[in-house]
Amino acid sequence: MIRTIAIANQKGGVGKTTTAVNLAASLAALKRRVLLIDVDPQGNATMGCGINKNEVEKSVYTVLLGEAGLLESRARAEGGFDVIPANRELAGAEIEMVNMPDRETKLKDAIHTLKAAIVAVADQYDYILIDCPPTLNLLTLNALCAADSVLIPMQCEYYALEGLSDLVQTLRKMQQHLNPTLQIEGLLRTMYDNRMSLSQQVAAQLEQHFGDKLFNTIIPRNVRLAEAPSHGMPVLLLDKASKGAKAYVELAEELVAKHERASR
């Protein structure tokens, strides 16, 4: 069964995009059919997959404006999965969607646009990952509306928990009003540095707070993960022996095992 996972956290720089690209590549390496949807106008996930965001003809923008479906808008990533690219054009989509005539119903429709597009390709993929921007806007709402669950990357440092209550509140509101079945897929500890006691403390603190909502896999701070985007490829292609690559494969295995248990 297809599973749509939004990768979200209102904080920037916590590893959302890194997780989106590398989890997509790792799931593809496990022979799962994967579509990565970039809904951040910065287009970092797009570029990180080796797709030039400034050269694409179709993007998630065309999908959100109802001008094309996902299948016509996809590009192929380095690493064996499909990508719906994003670029700066997308920043305008929000305004255009909201300014359409008959605002109330249009807005309601607009929030469900991505979901409708995903339903139409449900037999083509095993996993759809959505890389969210670090803000709560119409784009993020679209993602959270379309998703079965949310994966929340959290940086193992002092301010990790800051802003988390905002996110939890947002998810609760989503469940009440727009997407009653939205689940928390899990919290993912990122940029973990085992030489730093602070990192260890925060990782342990997160475990206390969130227990079984936490992925067992911890993503270490790893320079290859930071370098991979400049090569336009997931770390698995750049250096599959690196700690970063191994950690994301482990995460993909954990995710797949969980879903295969649940569907049995």
Ligand SMILES: Nc1ncnc2c1ncn2[C@@H]1O[C@H](COP(=O)(O)OP(=O)(O)O)[C@@H](O)[C@H]1O
């Ligand atoms: N585990 C990691 N180790 C080292 N650098 C990382 C790691 N995860 C992310 N980074 C780097 O940190 C920065 C922010 O990560 P990114 O995934 O873009 O965060 P977000 O999408 O949440 O803003 C990027 O420069 C990225 O390359």
Ligand SMILES: [Mg+2]
């Ligand atoms: Mg990002």
